Amino acid sequence: MGKLFYPAIFHKAEEGGFWISFPDIPECLTEGDDMQQAYEMAVEALGLALVNRKEEKEEIPVPSEIDRIQEEDGTLVIVEFDIQEYLRKHNSKAVKKTLSIPEWLNEEATAMGVNFSQVLQEALMNKLNIGR
Structure with a gap:
């Protein structure tokens, strides 16, 4: 909508x-x-x-x-x-989500200092075609 x-x-x-x-x-x-x-x-x-x-x-x-x-x-x-x-x-209240990713991907992302929450939010907005 x-x-x-x-x-x-x-x-x-x-x-x-x-x-x-x-x-x-x-x-x-x-x-x-x-x-x-x-x-x-x-x-x-x-x-x-x-x-x-x-x-x-x-x-x-x-x-x-x-x-x-x-x-x-x-x-x-x-x-x-x-x-x-x-x-x-x-309604910008944070909602906790539990998810699974391959261990090797987690290690690479952690080593690069990736903010997992931010990446997931950006990916979901992109997937849903929702602009900021």
């Missing part, structure tokens, strides 16, 4: 700023003092909602087609969310 694009409704708040709702994710609401902050908060709120659904093994909704959304009292804005970027930023 790479970048996702979800429609959001930006509503003008009476006291200024905006409050944001997502038609496809009713529990996802946020607000911001101006358009820039509102958009940034919308990205963050969308991330929290989608990651929470993923962790709870709930369905990740397919974004609605924009022509099917009724923006009653607000402005329709498409919010871009990069789940890989979000997880890198918010």
